[in-house]
Structures are given as structure tokens and as C-alpha cells.
Amino acid sequence: MAATTIEELHPDVLSCALRRLDGRSLAAASCATAGLRALAADPETWRALCLAEWPSLAGRARLLSVVPPRRFFADAFPFPCQDAGELGGGGGGDGLLPTELVSAVDVYYRGAPLLSRVVETASSSSWFLGSPFRVEAFECKKPVADAVLSPAELELSWVVVDPVRGRAVNLSSRRAVAVDRHWYTGETLVRFAVVLGGCKFETTVTCSEGTGHISEVSLAVQDADGAAVSGERSLRLLAAAMEEQRKGGDRERDEAKRRYDEFVKSKKGRMESKARREALIDLCCSAASAMAVLSFVAAVVLR
Structure with missing residues (x-):
């Protein structure tokens, strides 16, 4: 047989x-x-795979037209290289910055889709280029779920697409790298982050106190000193990350957490060093002022 x-x-x-x-x-x-x-x-096979992985794409089919489904998956599923655009000079092969960004944002709870949004951001204006980079994906006072949620069990995917070049990159660590509580409102802040070119792309999911309902999802970028990064530099980092190689696997999820912890530790060390320098400068200025006053008093007394 x-x-x-x-x-x-x-x-x-x-x-x-x-x-x-x-x-x-x-x-x-x-x-x-x-x-x-x-x-x-078969493109339809990869399209079905992308729609299953990122439910937000269902309402914006044009994204899988400007970025072929197989390319979209290859760009958005693996983790970006942390050294992409180390000097912030990347601009995608021709050196031009993306004129538009499309963010496909999906929040999952215990593996099931909970919240999906697509946000279009015009990035060519001088106002955007000179202002701190920030994208609001969701902001609402109404709960998005009836049951009480455990914020630590949330997962996130934030895929940024450059529709002109047809490239994408996922800016989320998938699993939370930190869970904090807002000192004033009591809300829980679930943080997802990747480090690119020495800067931290951090998505914060804000959950209401008690119920854990999601009230806000936003993306911002900080440098190693904790200062907000401008839109222009952020675009250069994104363009470079889209062109770099990617890495996948569960090990990369742990690596994303390690990079975040190292970034936070480095930022804390830099801030403490800056505080010591400023304290030393203040002490020197105070000593110089005291010497000047003493010199003036001595000159008056001895006249």
C-alpha cells in the first residue's frame, strides 16, 4: 500500500x-x-492571520492594502532592534520623515481582545515636529467592560504603520513591564515599553480605581534624562526601526523587560548625578556669596 x-x-x-x-x-x-x-x-491566508492577531485591522482594511499582509506580519510580530536609530539619524532609505502615522492598537485581557482602535496621526506639520511626541489611542470615562479587571493581566499591541513606505513596527513589550499607581487619582497605570536608540517608547494603559476599567491608552517617548522627545526625533527613530531587522520569541519578551529596567535604572542614576552636581553648584555659589558679603563687611569695618 x-x-x-x-x-x-x-x-x-x-x-x-x-x-x-x-x-x-x-x-x-x-x-x-x-x-x-x-x-x-496566498495573501488571503496571511490576511486572515493578521486579522486574527490584530482585531483593530478589521475596520481599516486599507492598511493591509498599503502594507501586504505577509509584510505586515513580518514587520509587526517580531520585536524591533533596540539599537535602531541610535543617533536619531534614521529616516528610512531616502532620509525623509514619515508624513503620516497610523496606529493599530489592541488591548487583550487573558488572551482575549478587549479594546481595539486605529488612530491616524498627521506628522508633517511644524507643530508636530517641534512638540513632544504623544498619541492618544483611547480616552473615555465610560467602562469598556462589565466585569472587574485585573490590570496586571492586560496585554497590548501597538503597531505603528508608515502608509507611504508600506512598513510597520510594533512598539509594545506585549506584556506589562511595570504596574504603578497614580499618586493623586489612585488609578492604576499599566506600562508597556520598548527601548529604541536610547529612548523609551512607553504606552500607558490607565485603569480606574477599584473596577480596573480602562479609561485611557496613550503613547509617549522619553530620552535617557527623562525629558520628552520631540516629534521629529521620534519619527527618525521610528523610520530607522522599520528598516532594521527584528527578533521574535518569548525570550524577546523577557529581553524587553530587562531593557526597560536598565533604562529606568540608568535614568535614575543620571537624575541623581544631576542632582548632586546642582547641589554642588548651589554650595559653591552660596560659599562665593558668603565670601563676597564677608569681604564687604571687612572692608567697611577696616575703613
């Missing part, structure tokens, strides 16, 4: 089976045989 190979199945059956795989498994299957490679290259 002759052995039956998987390629003897009807192509429609194979396509249906391939659409049930995740991205890694689909890519691995495409390396098995020429027939599976052809089926795995």
Missing part, C-alpha cells in the same frame, strides 16, 4: 488547514515543499 503524502489532499483543504496555523508555523510549513510554499504565500 503506497504511502499518502499531505500534498495529495485537495488544495482547498490544505488552505483551510494552513489558515488555522500561527505565523511561525505557517512560515515553517512553507519551507517543507514547493506546493505548501505556494499555498502559504
Whole structure:
């Protein structure tokens, strides 16, 4: 009895089976045989995979038109290289900055989609380029869920797309790198972050006190001194990150947390060093002032 190979199945059956795989498994299957490679290259298969991974794309189908689904997955699923745009000089191959950014934001709770938004940001104006980079994805006083949530179990994906170049990058650590409480309002702040080019791209999910309902989701960028980064420099970092190689896997999730902790530790050290320098300068100024006063008094007394 002759052995039956998987390629003897009807192509429609194979396509249906391939659409049930995740991205890694689909890519691995495409390396098995020429027939599976052809089926795995079907744009509709990758489109279905992207829509399952990022529910926010369902309402903005044009994103998967300007960025082919397979390219979108390859750009948005792995983690960006932390050294991208180390000097902030990246501008994408021709040195031009993105004139528009589209953010596909998805919040998950215990693996299930909880909140999805697509935000379009015009980034060519002088006001945007000179102002601190910040994107508000969601802001509402009404709860987005009926049940009480545990903020620490939230997960996040924030994919930024440059529709002109057709490239994307995911700016989230997927799992929270820190969970804090606002000192004044009592709200819980769940932080997701990646470090690119010495700057921290941090998404903050604000949850109301008691219920844990999400009231705000926003993205901001800080440098190593804790200062807000301008829109122009942020765009250069994003353009460079989109062109760099990516890394995937659960190990990278832990690596994102480690990079965040190192960034926070470095920022704290720099702030403490700055405070010591300022205290030393104040002490020297006070001593100089005291010497000047004493010199004046001595001159008056000895006259």
C-alpha cells in the first residue's frame, strides 16, 4: 500500500488547514515543499492571520492594502532592534520623515481582545515636529467592560504603520513591564515599553480605581534624562526601526523587560548625578556669596 503524502489532499483543504496555523508555523510549513510554499504565500491566508492577531485591522482594511499582509506580519510580530536609530539619524532609505502615522492598537485581557482602535496621526506639520511626541489611542470615562479587571493581566499591541513606505513596527513589550499607581487619582497605570536608540517608547494603559476599567491608552517617548522627545526625533527613530531587522520569541519578551529596567535604572542614576552636581553648584555659589558679603563687611569695618 503506497504511502499518502499531505500534498495529495485537495488544495482547498490544505488552505483551510494552513489558515488555522500561527505565523511561525505557517512560515515553517512553507519551507517543507514547493506546493505548501505556494499555498502559504496566498495573501488571503496571511490576511486572515493578521486579522486574527490584530482585531483593530478589521475596520481599516486599507492598511493591509498599503502594507501586504505577509509584510505586515513580518514587520509587526517580531520585536524591533533596540539599537535602531541610535543617533536619531534614521529616516528610512531616502532620509525623509514619515508624513503620516497610523496606529493599530489592541488591548487583550487573558488572551482575549478587549479594546481595539486605529488612530491616524498627521506628522508633517511644524507643530508636530517641534512638540513632544504623544498619541492618544483611547480616552473615555465610560467602562469598556462589565466585569472587574485585573490590570496586571492586560496585554497590548501597538503597531505603528508608515502608509507611504508600506512598513510597520510594533512598539509594545506585549506584556506589562511595570504596574504603578497614580499618586493623586489612585488609578492604576499599566506600562508597556520598548527601548529604541536610547529612548523609551512607553504606552500607558490607565485603569480606574477599584473596577480596573480602562479609561485611557496613550503613547509617549522619553530620552535617557527623562525629558520628552520631540516629534521629529521620534519619527527618525521610528523610520530607522522599520528598516532594521527584528527578533521574535518569548525570550524577546523577557529581553524587553530587562531593557526597560536598565533604562529606568540608568535614568535614575543620571537624575541623581544631576542632582548632586546642582547641589554642588548651589554650595559653591552660596560659599562665593558668603565670601563676597564677608569681604564687604571687612572692608567697611577696616575703613
